[in-house]
Amino acid sequence: MSERWEVFGKRTLDDPWTSVGAVHAPDREMALLLAKESFFRHGEGVDFAVVRLDDIHTFGRPDLLEFVTDKSYKLQTGYTGMGDKRRKAHEIARETGAVIDRPRPSDKRVLNTEHRSRSAS
Amino acid sequence: MTTTTPRVSDAYAERTAAFRAHIDAGGMVEATDWMPDEYRESALKFIEMHANSEIMGALPEREWIARAPSLRRKMSLTAKVQDEVGHGHMLYRVAEDLGKSRDAMISDLINGKTKFHNVFHYPTYTWGDVAVIGYLIDGAALVTQKALLESSYAPYVRVLKRICAEESLHQRHGEDLVLELCSGTAEQRQMFQDAVNRWWDPIMAFFGTPSTGRRDVLLEWRLKVKSNEELRQQFLTMFVPKLWDLGISVPDEALAYDEASGQWQWTEPDWDDFKRVVTGHGPMTETRLAWRRWMHEAHSWVRETLHSPTRAAA
Numbered sequence: 001m002s003e004r005w006e007v008f009g010k011r012t013l014d015d016p017w018t019s020v021g022a023v024h025a026p027d028r029e030m031a032l033l034l035a036k037e038s039f040f041r042h043g044e045g046v047d048f049a050v051v052r053l054d055d056i057h058t059f060g061r062p063d064l065l066e067f068v069t070d071k072s073y074k075l076q077t078g079y080t081g082m083g084d085k086r087r088k089a090h091e092i093a094r095e096t097g098a099v100i101d102r103p104r105p106s107d108k109r110v111l112n113t114e115h116r117s118r119s120a121s
Numbered sequence: 122m123t124t125t126t127p128r129v130s131d132a133y134a135e136r137t138a139a140f141r142a143h144i145d146a147g148g149m150v151e152a153t154d155w156m157p158d159e160y161r162e163s164a165l166k167f168i169e170m171h172a173n174s175e176i177m178g179a180l181p182e183r184e185w186i187a188r189a190p191s192l193r194r195k196m197s198l199t200a201k202v203q204d205e206v207g208h209g210h211m212l213y214r215v216a217e218d219l220g221k222s223r224d225a226m227i228s229d230l231i232n233g234k235t236k237f238h239n240v241f242h243y244p245t246y247t248w249g250d251v252a253v254i255g256y257l258i259d260g261a262a263l264v265t266q267k268a269l270l271e272s273s274y275a276p277y278v279r280v281l282k283r284i285c286a287e288e289s290l291h292q293r294h295g296e297d298l299v300l301e302l303c304s305g306t307a308e309q310r311q312m313f314q315d316a317v318n319r320w321w322d323p324i325m326a327f328f329g330t331p332s333t334g335r336r337d338v339l340l341e342w343r344l345k346v347k348s349n350e351e352l353r354q355q356f357l358t359m360f361v362p363k364l365w366d367l368g369i370s371v372p373d374e375a376l377a378y379d380e381a382s383g384q385w386q387w388t389e390p391d392w393d394d395f396k397r398v399v400t401g402h403g404p405m406t407e408t409r410l411a412w413r414r415w416m417h418e419a420h421s422w423v424r425e426t427l428h429s430p431t432r433a434a435a
Contacts, residue, residue: 014149016279090366096368105358105362
């Protein structure tokens with residue numbers, strides 16, 4: 001009897017397994033062969049795996065993945081307006097003459113955390 | 122810890138040379154690949170200490186969950202602590218594949234046989250300390266962890282990708298705390314300034330000593346790609362101007378950016394003190410380890426339940 005097998009591929013050996021699709025096959029050998037012929041004929045990766053659908057246990061409760069209360073602090077979007085807050089805090093420091101104006105590197109973009117978090121939100 | 126027995130066999134030397142060439146050419150290493158003993162031992166020790174630090178690093182912040190100033194701050198701090206503990210467990214999984222069981226690693230940690238980062242051996246006094254931990258200590262950790270994304274050990278890199286994504290969220294959380302204090306009352310600003318003063322030396326020490334001339338095995342095997350000093354300079358560039366802009370000073374008279382060399386000058390902390398702290402003799406080491414031991418004991422029933430054979434339902 002034919003069963004459904006989920007297929008996972010790796011583009012390079014360092015990549016994590018990524019779902020690429022599914023095949024129907026009666027056994028593991030056949031599933032591997034069909035997966036190879038269906039998804040890996042054009043240099044799509046360096047390895048792949050098949051897993052019987054029955055062996056994948058879904059959670060199946062989308063309602064429990066939604067936040068019942070406000071949990072925006074778990075998301076990048078929960079911290080928008082940081083630029084305004086930074087300017088405001090800087091302004092307060094400036095008014096009191098507390099700002100320390102000393103030589104500093106001109107290029108502040110040593111790490112692109114700012115850029116990263118903007119694109120993530 | 123195990124020690125490397127010198128091996129003289131030609132086959133071993135040959136394999137090691139081939140492995141070295143693979144590393145030097147930018148190649149990656151998987152858990153199932155052959156690797157020289159020195160690589161395995163260094164990777165294990167390094168990743169184990171990273172995991173230990175995530176677990177122990179959650180404790181200073183955990184102390185403030187009950188004392189957070191608002192419900193939102195309480196919940197965001199709780200979420201962050203949960204992330205850190207999660208990082209610890211992901212890292213123990215990676216370390217486990219290098220040949221030491223998770224049980225042994227946890228046991229060595231709580232019995233003080235293995236190390237965790239110096240910054241988690243210190244006490245916290247005010248909410249200002251929480252802001253420093255979230256902003257500057259997580260910032261220091263993010264600088265080092267981002268550099269580790271170039272490491273040669275592939276399973277570590279995969280886990281670090283997720284860790285760095287979460288840490289950059291923590292960074293926002295930390296900066297939000299800092300900006301709130303700095304935009305607040307004079308007392309709140311002072312609270313943050315005092316905390317920066319307390320933590321500055323431990324943070325400088327966190328990056329380790331500048332090059333000692335001794336052989337750095339981690340750099341040689343490309344487990345790490347940047348030197349202590351490169352990372353510290355990157356941290357200073359990233360954070361010092363931001364603190365100055367907020368009117369927060371750094372408690373180091375000698376700290377200055379030298380435009381000619383493009384380098385920061387800074388004062389080295391007391392390295393003997395650092396060594397004492399990181400080898401388990403810090404002001405809070407015993408308290409936090411004792412707490413960790415007690416929790417380990419108190420939760421033993423969870424492990425026993427999960428490991429016991431399944432019983433058929435009646």
